[in-house]
Amino acid sequence: MTVTNAETWLYKINPSLKLFVLMVLCIVALFIDDLNYMINVTMGVLLIFLCFTGHSIKRIILLSIPFSFIFISTSLAMIFFGKGETLWFEWGLISITEESFMRGLLVGFRALLFAALGLTFSLTTRPVNLFYSLMQQVKLKPKYAYSFMAALRLIPIMMQEFQTIRNAMKVRGFERGTGVKSIYFKIKAYSIPLLSGSIRRAHRIAVAMEAKRFTDTRDRTYYYDFGFSKYDQGFILYFIILLLAGFFLSIQFPLVSI
Amino acid sequence: MKKGLKLSDVLVTIVIAVAFGIIYILWGSIYYFAKPLGLHVDQLIYGMWFIAGPVAFLILRKPGVALLAEIAAASGEFFLGSPWGLTVLLYGVVQGLFAELVFMVFRYKKFNMSVAVLAAIASCLGSVLMDFAYGEIGALSTWNLSLFMIARFIGSVFFAGLTAYYLVKVLETTGVTNLVRPVSSKDYAELDQK
Incomplete structure (x- = not known):
């Protein structure tokens, strides 16, 4: 933000x-x-x-x-x-x-x-400052800190995907339904693609990070230093x-x- | 096999958790609407706040995932500016820990509906314990307290137990779970020459 x-x-x-x-x-x-x-x-x-x-x-x-x-x-x-x-x-x-x-x-x-x-x-x-500081002062493992920072970066993409699904549903006329059955359908139609997409993306990011030699050692160099x-x-x-x-x-x- | 979570496991868990963190924030506004109805109607939907742990565990099927997911979801909610502030972090840790204990008791080998429901009940128990310290609910009159407990209990079983289980079951059909789960002996058997 x-x-x-x-x-x-x-x-x-x-x-x-x-x-x-x-x-x-x-x-x-x-x-x-x-x-x-x-x-x-x-x-x-x-x-x-x-x-x-x-x-x-x-x-x-x-x-x-x-x-x-x-x-x-x-x-x-x-x-x-x-x-x-x-x-x-x-x-x-x-x-x-x-x-x-x-x-x-x-x-x-x-x-x-x-x-x-x-x-x-x-x-x-x-958040970025917090996770850098946690790595430096509290010795949080880099894999947790960087995962958090990556996940926070993914929030806007998730929002965008949510909007895409919503538009697609509108075009197909699924938005109008009411009742318990339609709510159940909507929850499924939104959550499953969003979740599976996010999991796939997260997995790809992890593979890419490891391919670029991301390691979990603590004696790494940092872009931001905190004291x-x-x-x-x-x-x-x-x-x-x-x-x-x-x-x-x-x-x-x-x-x-x- | 090396022990502990790999980068990929951690990243996938945290991304799932942050997604639920957004839902947790939105859930807060539904909670406000239910709260003025009185008589603890709001407690029926409280169980949604336990869902990240069971879902993440059922997807990844690895030790430590449930705890990490619940903490990450709580931190996500916290960073996005939850009006409950630091409370969510404290509650998140306790709820995650209780769910994790259930999976641990089953040695991380059971992934069925009953274990998900048990984890939900455990998280519910954790949150009630926190409420005794934070909300002083022990001082509520007896009929009111029992209503409170029953409502939260039903909500937890429905949201964090059943919903979590079915969500993952549907997710399995997309094939995405095969990407992140550890290989089982069944997978090796399929590779064997017939």
């Missing part, structure tokens, strides 16, 4: 390190069960997502729409159907209790946190401060009392 945007300091962080830090943060977030703490941490991550990805505010807002959807739907299920003692409201199957309400918000904020972390990463990292810089330290420091400050703030100035 080619989108124009300013390159902020988030782009200069080593991609492997960025992925690792965000992964650790996600796993930490799985174990945060305190709502105040969770809100503080989420705010800190949203700040990075909103201000430092270098994308226009319009695009950021557009990307946030599915977010809010997930936030609402994840928390609502828990708020309506969760267990709890202190009853606030009951109507048919729905029973809202204080405990379920708080837990619903917690789950919603956790979903929000995960989404913000993920989008911050994918907005500020080019560590002061931005990496700043990035780690930001999250350490966020986790500590968020914890103290949640004790000193709780937003909601539980």
Whole structure:
């Protein structure tokens, strides 16, 4: 995807390190069960997502729409159907209790946190850079890294093939059918040629790569070189401060009392 | 025979997986439409997110393929900007691992429908375990939780088990699977002079 945007300091962080830090943060977030703490941490991550990805505010807002959807739907299920003692409201199957309400918000904020972390990463990292960095810093085997990069390159071709099949079906008048039988037919008519074509192409690419002496040795030369810089330290420091400050703030100035 | 996956196996697996990654992204929007219906209707279609592992394994029939495929499909989904963000990566690893374990138990020698269904159920189990940590579903009231589990279970068996199996079966008729599968003793027998 080619989108124009300013390159902020988030782009200069080593991609492997960025992925690792965000992964650790996600796993930490799985174990945060305190709502105040969770809100503080989420705010800190949203700040990075909103201000430092270098994308226009319009695009950021557009990307946030599915977010809010997930936030609402994840928390609502828990708020309506969760267990709890202190009853606030009951109507048919729905029973809202204080405990379920708080837990619903917690789950919603956790979903929000995960989404913000993920989008911050994918907005500020080019896949090619990530795989080069993974080969250099994490010692990922080149065959996996190059396969990924090749596969990502094949996505536009798959889209094009999809369009071709669709046009062909339109010309032959298969698009108009309705009902279960026609859906079944359509799924088959699209998926089988797309899959078999992709497999054949992937196999051909692999044969070509091996014919050109692609080897799986790690002491190869790289077109892009990645190392560590002061931005990496700043990035780690930001999250350490966020986790500590968020914890103290949640004790000193709780937003909601539980 | 050298052990491990060759470049060709890895590339084919990842390309299949990335193709499913695109479907996973599109599936997300269907999931939104089902979610407001309430009562966990959305869980019926959840099983689609487990399909990459079984399909890739049934096509290539090699160890490690199911795990790799599910991770690759999740990363593809992640790179294309899934609104669930890093969640999909964590879930992908766990789901792939559980499916892989089933194939491993059968020593990578069974490719029938029941093993595909078993792998689907295992992936379902993995995702439920993750949900206990991430979505705190243990705190749902009992009737709601059972509905949730049953819906997801049915969906997994249908999508990741049966659909995956039939998809590969139809794919076999195109002959493309012969390109990527390891040779079996039957293939050698056919070469023998009669």
